[in-house]
Amino acid sequence: MxxxxxxxxxxxxxxxxMGxxxxxxxxxxxKGNLLAGLGMIMAIAFTFLIPGMKHHLLMIVVIIIGTxxxxxxxxxxxxTDMPQMVALFNGMGGGAAAVISYLELSRGEIVSGLxxxxxxxxxxxSISFSGSIGAFMKLQRLIGDRPITYSLQKPFHAFLLLLSLSLGYFVFIDYTLSLPVIMNILIFFFVVPLLLGFLITLPIGGADMPVVIALFNAATGLAVGFDGFAIGNQAMMVSGVIVGASGSLLTYLMAKAMNRSIANVFFGAFGKLSEHEVVKEMKAREVEDASIMLGFARKVxxxxxxxxxxxxxxxxxxEFMDVLEDKDVEVKFAIHPVAGRMPGHMNVLLAEANIPYDKLYDLEEINPEFSTADVALVVGANDVVNPAAETDPSSPLYGMPILKAYQSKNVLVIKRGRGKGFAGIENxxxxxxxxxxxxxxxxxVLGKLVQAIKKI
Structure with a gap:
C-alpha cells in the first residue's frame, strides 16, 4: 500500500x-489550474491510504470545511480584491507548514538531520504566515498601506531574527531536556518568528506589495518543501520546491522591474525623498475635449x-476600447510589471473584463511604440510613468524602468486628484x-468618455 x-x-x-x-x-x-488542482486532489485522496493513518473522519471534516x-x-x-486573497491563501500555506513542523518537533522522535x-x-x-497576514491587512487598509516605522526598528528586527535562530539551534542540538522545557522552547521558537514576520511587513508600502507577495510565496514553498523532506512526503517535496523556485524567480523579476534589491524593499523603503519641485501647473481638460482628442486619434x-x-x-x-475600435482607432494596453498590488495584477484585472490578452504588451514591447501613438491614456498610474526615473538622479525612482508615455504626441491622465504617487514626489x-x-x-470618467466618443 x-x-x-x-x-x-x-x-x-x-x-x-504540467500545470x-x-x-x-x-x-x-x-487547463493548467485544473491539472494542478487534480494533482492536489489525488495527493490528498491517497494520503488516506497511508498505513497507520488515523482520525479519518476528522480529516474529512476539516477538508470539507477548508474546501x-x-x-x-x-x-x-x-x-479587485484578489491581492488580499492571494496574500491570505499564501499565509495559510505558510501557517500549515509551521503547524506540521511544530507537531513533528513536539513528538521528539525525529532524527537530527530531519x-x-x-x-x-x-x-x-511562521514568518511567511504572519507576514502574509500583515500584507493582507495593509492591502485591505486595516492598518493603512503607507510604511509604518518606529525607532530602533531595524535593530529590533535583527534581534528577533537572531533570537529565532538561537532558539532553533537550541532545539536542534539539545533534545535531552525534560518534555515541559522542550515544549516551552518550541512555543517561543514559533512565537518569535510570528512576531518578526508581521513586524517586517509594517514598514513596507502598498506599492511594494507585488515584491512582498512574491517573496512570501517563495518562502511558503520552501517551508512546505523542508517539511516534505522532514516527514518523507514526496508530494510536499516537489510542490514546495516548485513554488519556492518559481516564487524566488518572480521576486527577482519584480524587484528588477523596480530597480531595487529585496533588502531595499524590506529595509530601505524609498529612502530620502527628492527635493525636486515642478514649477509648472497641471492643465485640466473637460471630458468633451478629451473625447475629441481620442475619437480622432489613429493609435491610443x-x-x-x-x-x-x-x-x-x-x-x-x-467599453472604451470597443467604442474606439468602432471608429477604427488602434488600441493597445501597456502593462508595467509592478503596476498594482500583486504580480500580474493588471493582467488579471483586464482579463476579468474580457479584454483580449493579445492587446496587452509588457514594458519592453510597448515602449518603442509610444512615439507613434497619438494619445497615451494613463488611468490610475503614477510612478510607473514618471520621467524622473530617467532624468533625475536625486529621485527615489531613478533607474526604475518606466513606461515612456511622455514620448506620445498627447497624454491624457485620468486621476482622482492632484496627489503624489507612492514615492511621494511630483510626476x-x-x-x-x-x-x-x-x-x-x-x-x-471612462463612462462619460464612452458616451461622448459615440456622439462624434
Missing part, C-alpha cells in the same frame, strides 16, 4: 509541473494602474506641455 501512495504522489508531482508549465500561457492557464471556505471565497471575492529541516520549515513558515495606448483597480473601472475600460509627466489632466473617478 505504501508503494501505491508513493506512486500517486509521483503522479501528483507530474501534474503540478505550472501551462500557466505560462493565457490560452492554457485555465467550502476556499470555494465560496473564490466565487464571491471580486478581482529535525533541522523541520526547524527550517517552522521558522520560514492605455496605461492602467492601481487607480483603475480601486475604481473598479476595468469593464468601462473594455513630471503631469506638467509636460502635451499632457492634459481629466480629474475624477476612473469609472465615472
Amino acid at each position: 505504501k508503494n501505491i501512495v508513493q506512486a500517486s504522489y509521483f503522479i501528483s508531482a507530474i501534474l503540478f509541473i 505550472l508549465k501551462m500557466l505560462s500561457s493565457p490560452t492554457t492557464a485555465r 467550502a471556505i476556499g470555494w465560496v471565497s473564490a466565487k464571491k471575492v471580486p478581482l 529535525r533541522l529541516l523541520a526547524i527550517l520549515g517552522g521558522l520560514i513558515g 495606448i492605455v496605461v492602467p494602474g492601481y487607480g483603475l483597480a480601486v475604481a473598479q473601472a476595468q469593464h468601462k475600460l473594455m 513630471d509627466l503631469f506638467f509636460m506641455d502635451q499632457t492634459y489632466m481629466v480629474f475624477g473617478d476612473a469609472q465615472d
Whole structure:
C-alpha cells in the first residue's frame, strides 16, 4: 500500500509541473489550474491510504470545511480584491507548514538531520504566515498601506531574527531536556518568528506589495518543501520546491522591474525623498475635449494602474476600447510589471473584463511604440510613468524602468486628484506641455468618455 501512495504522489508531482508549465500561457492557464488542482486532489485522496493513518473522519471534516471556505471565497471575492486573497491563501500555506513542523518537533522522535529541516520549515513558515497576514491587512487598509516605522526598528528586527535562530539551534542540538522545557522552547521558537514576520511587513508600502507577495510565496514553498523532506512526503517535496523556485524567480523579476534589491524593499523603503519641485501647473481638460482628442486619434495606448483597480473601472475600460475600435482607432494596453498590488495584477484585472490578452504588451514591447501613438491614456498610474526615473538622479525612482508615455504626441491622465504617487514626489509627466489632466473617478470618467466618443 505504501508503494501505491508513493506512486500517486509521483503522479501528483507530474501534474503540478504540467500545470505550472501551462500557466505560462493565457490560452492554457485555465487547463493548467485544473491539472494542478487534480494533482492536489489525488495527493490528498491517497494520503488516506497511508498505513497507520488515523482520525479519518476528522480529516474529512476539516477538508470539507477548508474546501467550502476556499470555494465560496473564490466565487464571491471580486478581482479587485484578489491581492488580499492571494496574500491570505499564501499565509495559510505558510501557517500549515509551521503547524506540521511544530507537531513533528513536539513528538521528539525525529532524527537530527530531519529535525533541522523541520526547524527550517517552522521558522520560514511562521514568518511567511504572519507576514502574509500583515500584507493582507495593509492591502485591505486595516492598518493603512503607507510604511509604518518606529525607532530602533531595524535593530529590533535583527534581534528577533537572531533570537529565532538561537532558539532553533537550541532545539536542534539539545533534545535531552525534560518534555515541559522542550515544549516551552518550541512555543517561543514559533512565537518569535510570528512576531518578526508581521513586524517586517509594517514598514513596507502598498506599492511594494507585488515584491512582498512574491517573496512570501517563495518562502511558503520552501517551508512546505523542508517539511516534505522532514516527514518523507514526496508530494510536499516537489510542490514546495516548485513554488519556492518559481516564487524566488518572480521576486527577482519584480524587484528588477523596480530597480531595487529585496533588502531595499524590506529595509530601505524609498529612502530620502527628492527635493525636486515642478514649477509648472497641471492643465485640466473637460471630458468633451478629451473625447475629441481620442475619437480622432489613429493609435491610443492605455496605461492602467492601481487607480483603475480601486475604481473598479476595468469593464468601462473594455467599453472604451470597443467604442474606439468602432471608429477604427488602434488600441493597445501597456502593462508595467509592478503596476498594482500583486504580480500580474493588471493582467488579471483586464482579463476579468474580457479584454483580449493579445492587446496587452509588457514594458519592453510597448515602449518603442509610444512615439507613434497619438494619445497615451494613463488611468490610475503614477510612478510607473514618471520621467524622473530617467532624468533625475536625486529621485527615489531613478533607474526604475518606466513606461515612456511622455514620448506620445498627447497624454491624457485620468486621476482622482492632484496627489503624489507612492514615492511621494511630483510626476513630471503631469506638467509636460502635451499632457492634459481629466480629474475624477476612473469609472465615472471612462463612462462619460464612452458616451461622448459615440456622439462624434
